[in-house]
Amino acid sequence: MLRELDVSLITSTIRDLCIKVTHELSADMISAIHDASEYEKSELGRKILCQLKENLDIAKSDNIPICQDTGMAVIFMEIGQDIHFVGGNLNDAINEGVRKGYTEGYLRKSVVSDPLIRKNTNDNTPAIIHQSIVPGDKVKITLAPKGFGSENMSRVFMLKPAQGIDGVKDAVLTAVKDAGPNACPPMVVGVGIGGDFEKCAILAKKALTREVGSHSEIDYVKDLEVELLKKINKLGIGPAGLGGSTTALAVNVETFATHIAGLPVAVNICCHVNRHESVIL
Ligand code: SF4
Numbered sequence: 001m002l003r004e005l006d007v008s009l010i011t012s013t014i015r016d017l018c019i020k021v022t023h024e025l026s027a028d029m030i031s032a033i034h035d036a037s038e039y040e041k042s043e044l045g046r047k048i049l050c051q052l053k054e055n056l057d058i059a060k061s062d063n064i065p066i067c068q069d070t071g072m073a074v075i076f077m078e079i080g081q082d083i084h085f086v087g088g089n090l091n092d093a094i095n096e097g098v099r100k101g102y103t104e105g106y107l108r109k110s111v112v113s114d115p116l117i118r119k120n121t122n123d124n125t126p127a128i129i130h131q132s133i134v135p136g137d138k139v140k141i142t143l144a145p146k147g148f149g150s151e152n153m154s155r156v157f158m159l160k161p162a163q164g165i166d167g168v169k170d171a172v173l174t175a176v177k178d179a180g181p182n183a184c185p186p187m188v189v190g191v192g193i194g195g196d197f198e199k200c201a202i203l204a205k206k207a208l209t210r211e212v213g214s215h216s217e218i219d220y221v222k223d224l225e226v227e228l229l230k231k232i233n234k235l236g237i238g239p240a241g242l243g244g245s246t247t248a249l250a251v252n253v254e255t256f257a258t259h260i261a262g263l264p265v266a267v268n269i270c271c272h273v274n275r276h277e278s279v280i281l
Contacts, residue, residue, distance in 0.1 A: 003082040003137040005281065007093035010141070012108055013237050013279055014075065014094055017143040018101025021275040022070045024060050028212040029188075029274050032249040036186060036239075045244025049186075052239070052272055066271045070107040071145030073098045073127040076206060080136035091129060099123040110148070124174060130202060144209050144276040150187060150269045153179035156201055159263040165220075169195060169228060175267035176232050176248065179211035181241020184271035187248045189232065192266040194256040207252035209276040213261075225251045239272075249274075 033056070037049035059066040075094060087093075102109055102124035111125065114117040134140075155178075157171040172191055179187070190201025215222040225226075228251040238244025249272070258264060 002082055004079075004084050004086050005139065006087040007085050007090055008087055008171060009281060010090065010093045010139075011097040011100065013141060013145060013281060014097025015100040016071060017105065017141070017277055017279065018098060018107065018145065019105035021143055022065045022105065022107055022278045023063060025056060025212075025273070025275065026277060028214075029249075029272075030056060030203065031169065032212045033084045033186070036246040036249060040239065040244050040246045042238055042242075042244035045239045046240055046248060048239035048242065049151050049246065065107060066275075067147060067271075069110065069147040069149065069198070069273075070102070070124075071147045071275065072111055072151075073102075073124060074144045074146050074205065075127050075129050076142040076144070076209065077129065077131045077205060078134045078140040078142075078219040079131060080138045080164070081133050081138055082137035094129055095127055098127045099276075128207075138280050140280045142209050142276060142277055142278040144205075145268055146205075147184070147271055147273060150179070150183040150271040153183045154204070154268045155266070156197065157265045157267075158197065159265055161261065161263050163263060165224065167263065168224070169231070171265045172228050172251070172267050173235070175232060175269065176237075177235060179269050180237055183269045185237055185241055185248070186239055186246045186272050186275070187273075189228070189248050189251045189269045190268040190270065191251060191253040192256070193264070194258040195264060196259070196262070198262060199256055200264040200266040201268065203254040203256055206264035207254040208270045208274060209255075210252045210266055212250040212252075212274070214252075216255075218255065221253050221255055225253050228253075
């Protein structure tokens with residue numbers, strides 16, 4: 001039996017999520033920054049991490065955004081195939097939620113309507129929307145506004161299959177080294193392996209929304225996450241790029257089937273303001 005869901009609920013949910021995630025990080029990110037401030041080896045690095053913690057506290061208590069770059073709204077929607085949306089167009093409803101969130105929440109409007117003409121849309125729309133159809137009659141909305149300091153440092157590598165897992169490790173380390181301080185470290189590194197050109201990039205983006213501190217259920221992928229985090233933290237980039245042992249808080253890797261002739265790898269880097277929150281309706 002179909003379940004009817006009025007799209008006005010999608011709008012109000014996304015509006016509230018936009019305001020919430022830009023003012024308050026999720027518990028996994030808060031505790032990762034807190035832990036890093038204790039185990040960071042550099043004194044300056046510890047000081048910076050403590051300032052980041054203070055910044056998070058002030059943002060929450062004084063109701064101001066964690067960072068002036070409140071990001072481009074990225075939305076993943078897993079839509080149950082037994083839902084029938086009523087009351088309007090779903091994509092319009094999503095963008096209306098973003099428009100309301102960014103205007104009513106006094107968040108920075110960071111979106112231009114054309115990549116070269118560059119006229120600001122003044123309401124942070126359109127959002128980047130990824131939709132997938134899943135079994136059931138629920139919809140899961142994940143909002144992850146993305147800052148572009150770190151987005152600009154993200155990369156796609158179309159490796160040859162023979163380059164194997166060592167090629168993947170080199171690709172991730174190259175992307176992180178090249179990002180350096182520009183990605184506002186400590187970073188969270190999302191990695192997508194497999195699929196095709198665009199699928200690996202979406203996997204890498206989705207990987208950023210996975211809880212920091214969690215690991216892949218695939219044994220070799222979990223090992224890869226652990227090894228890459230260790231290697232990245234030996235690069236010495238450190239908090240704010242001023243040196244130290246905390247360059248990344250986590251490496252999250254997602255994989256997918258691919259073609260016999262290819263090994264696509266995407267590295268989507270996020271700064272320490274890794275905003276993500278999910279709601280199930
Ligand atoms: S990359 Fe992140 S920390 Fe840096 S300016 Fe953008 S949102 Fe802020």
